[in-house]
Amino acid sequence: MPQILYYLFVYIYILYIYVLYIYILCLVKLCIGMIDAGKAYNTANRQFVNGIQELAQTSAKDVVIETPYTKLTPEFIMARFQQSLSAHLRNGIAVRRDLRKFKEAKKQFDKVSEEKEAALSKNAQAPRNKQHEVEEATSILIATRKCFRHIVLDYVLQVRATVFMPVFQLDQLVMDSTKERKDMEMKHSTIQQKDFSNDDTKLEYNVDAENGIVMEGYLFKRASNAFKTWNRRWFSIQNNQLVYQKKFKDNPTVVVEDLRLCTVKHCEDIERRFCFEVVSPTKSCMMQADSEKLRQAWIKAVQNSIATAFRDKAEDAEMERKSSASSGSLDSGGEVKERSLKGESALQRVMAIGGNSSCCDCGQPEPCWASINLSITLCIQCSGIHRSLGVHFSKVRSLTLDSWEPELLKLMCELGNGVINNIYEARREELGARKPQPGDPRHEVEAYIKAKYVERRFVQRLSEDEIRQKVSALSKQDKPLSGCSDARPSGGPSASASSGDSGEDLEVFCEPKQLTPGLQLYWASFSRSMPDMAEALAHGAEVNWTNTDHDNRTPLIMAVHGGSLASCEFLLQNSASVNQQDNLGRGPLHHATLLGHTGQVCLFLKRGANQNAADVENQTPLSIAVKAANADIVTLLRLAKMNEEMRESEGLYSQSGDETYQDIFQDFSQMASNDPDKLNRY
Missing domain, CATH: 1.10.220.150 (Arf GTPase activating protein)
Structure with missing residues (x-):
């Protein structure tokens, strides 16, 4: 056993000597190469110096040229070379050190950026009804924003020191770096004193921005999917459009193509805070700002953009009109x-x-x-x-x-x-x-x-006696008060009812049980007194109020019995329900059909009235019109039915009807509004 160890030791020693020999050979080869390079350098340097001296001799007669060349001695050139080499070595060491600091600063910046995004998301998710969660999320967000600003200052300083300063100006770099560090220290102290409850970037609406972007910034956007997830996106208002980007280089996604068709409103009925909604005729977009100040700024910016878009469009239309008028004279x-x-x-x-x-x-x-x-x-x-x-x-x-x-x-x-x-x-x-x-x-x-x-702060409030007097006067009206030209059966309420309403009596209740603005709206709708209708709504009348003493009829049904197309339109524009039924199961369309008011039938069909609804006698508007042999109303009802079936067969995204359907309804609307006597042929 000892003999094996001895041979093993000898083998390792010989191997070590061999490796050492190889290294020595390599070192000798490098030394030879260095010597050869030195010789070549000395030769080149000597030739260079000789060339300078020869050039100086040829210019011996010119003192201005000769003097600088004579100073370029070999000693002078070597000294300058050594100084330059030493400076480059020092700069190289400094750059390596700064690169290492730059990497560390970038790592800290990325980390704090992620922490800030997490704090923003947590703050956005804090429910408005849980104050302790709101306070906790707000405190974390403020602390994270301060930390983020500190790291940003250090990161910017390191970027400047590493990237933007030329390495051959080491002395100037040191001076500039010292000055910038002092400036950054002042900014660090400012951060400690600043309020970071609102970390706003750009809050002002600038309609004259050079890039066309009048407002931009980060917002949370609620997705339209089934999960209603919230994502942070970069939004901007530009070219009368609202757009957003997922990433900086992504193409903008258009949320609203034309702000003129939109409105913006606060959203206080959801759990998240600082939410607002931009609503267009086809869709709505729910967004959330980081603070109340930011939400108000965005709402104001959208409102100003809507007004600006309308003004620009109006100016363009006026210019086009003038241009058309001038060209039209030819x-x-x-x-x-x-x-x-x-x-x-x-x-x-x-x-x-x-x-x-x-x-x-x-x-x-x-x-x-x-x-x-x-x-x-x-x-x-x-x-x-x-x-x-x-x-x-x-x-x-x-x-x-x-x-x-x-x-x-x-x-x-x-x-x-x-x-x-x-x-x-x-x-x-x-x-x-x-x-x-x-x-x-x-x-x-x-x-x-x-x-x-x-708030309706300036509206004159009515007492019960005043409401009683108005209701009594309106319920006894025997002729229209508003000067409408609509056709109306003469002879008061009972005559109005007798023209096809199955003999129902519109009895006047001189001592009504419900003295409310709704009752004023009810009888004003029948009497076609538009000012009284507007006054009742201003006093807080419910537009879909029902008269329990009169078969639960609504103001819209009474407007049908009054025969006024404008009264019906006024109630519909103020959110009256076109399908609300009375105790007999009859909606406004039933009553208009019973009374033969073609213009009102046309209006209700255009407003989406349900013509398939049946009353307690199982009568639909179409069956009533056929029984009364009213060809105009039968035509309108059948056209509306055909149009509805056509839309259902074409699918979800079909148009509202073909041109023939639209033209016929337009003709009936024009006739009912401008020449109602033509609709009383039958």
């Missing part, structure tokens, strides 16, 4: 001029109503907007404020850009700014409230409009 057929007059007819008819020539809320002359459920005209600024109130308070439409249905145009000509202001501003002077003027700040106008329509 057209012998006059088609352009005719189209222009048709486009202005809605504006001309509405402006002819008393008080409509100036904005209802601020007095701005020549308003081009309207609130269709209030039947008032508005300027561009007030229309934007009305739009922000929500459609349950005001439905805004352009008098020049939008198309107007005959019933809606007829409604706009029934009330007007004067009538509505007499109702909604009855106590304004008594309370000492100042009415806005053109050019007043937007926030003052907005506060006034909210007080006027949302």
Whole structure:
């Protein structure tokens, strides 16, 4: 055994000597190479110096050229080479050290960025009804934001020191680095004093931005999938569109193609805080900001964008109209001029109503907007404020850009700014409230409009005796009060009922049991008194109020018996249900069919009335019309049925009907609104 160990030791020693010999050979070879390189360098250096000296000799007669060349001695060149080599070695060591610091700073930056995103998500998920979770999430978010800002400062300083400073300026780099470190220390101390409850990036709406982006920033967006997940996206408002990006280089995804068709509102009925919703005719997008300040900024930006989009569109339309008018004068057929007059007819008819020539809320002359459920005209600024109130308070439409249905145009000509202001501003002077003027700040106008329509602060409240007197007077009316041209059976309520309502009596209740604004709306709808209807709604009347003393009929059913198309349209625009039934199972469409009111049947069908509903006698509107031999109503009901079946067969995304269907209904609407006598042929 000892002999084996001895041989093993000898073998290892010999192997070691062999390896050492190999290393020595390599080292000798490197030394030879270094010597050869040195010789080559010395030769090249000598040739270079000789060349300089020869050049100096050829320029001996020129003192300006000779003096610098004579100073380039071999000793001078070697000294400069050694200095340069030493500087590069020091710079190389510094760069390696800075690169190591840069990697560490980047690692810390990435880590804190992830922590900040997690804190933002936790803060967004904190439910509004659990205050302790909200406070905890807010505290974590504030602390994370401060830490993030500190790390960002260090990271930026390290990036500048590593990347942007040239390595051959080491002395200048040291000086600049020292100065920047002092600046960063000042910023670090500022961070400690700053309030980070709102870490806002860009809060101002800039319509004149060079890149076309008037507002941008991070928001949480609720997905439209079944799970309703929330994702953080980069949103921006640009080119009158609302878009977002998942990543910086991704193509923008358009949420809303045209902001003119949208409205924006707060969302307080969900668990998450700071939410708001942008609603368009086809979809809605629920979003969440990081703070209340950010939410208000985004809502204001969307509202301003909507107003700007409308103004730009109106200006373009005006320029196009003027251009068309000038080119139309050269057209012998006059088609352009005719189209222009048709486009202005809605504006001309509405402006002819008393008080409509100036904005209802601020007095701005020549308003081009309207609130269709209030039947008032508005300027561009007030229309934007009305739009922000929500459609349950005001439905805004352009008098020049939008198309107007005959019933809606007829409604706009029934009330007007004067009538509505007499109702909604009855106590304004008594309370000492100042009415806005053109050019007043937007926030003052907005506060006034909210007080006027949302809080109804200036409406004159009615006592029970006053309601009793109004109800008694309205229920005894024997003729229309609003000057409508709609056809109506003469002879009071009982005569109205006898024209096809199976002999039902609309008995007048002089001593009603329910003295409410709803009862005022009920009888005002029958009497076709539009001002009284508007007044009842201003007093808080429920538009779908039912009269328990009168078969649970609604104001809309009474408007049918009153025979007024405009009254029906007014109630529908104020959210009346077109399918609410009375105790006999009859909705407004049943009553309109029984009474032979073709215009109202057409209106209800366009508003989505259910023509398949049957009353207690198992009668549908179609069976009633066939029994009464009313060809017009039978035609309308059958066309609507065919159109509905066509849409069902075409699938979920089919259009609302073919052109023939739309044209026939348009003709009936025009006739019912402008020449109702033609519908009384049968």
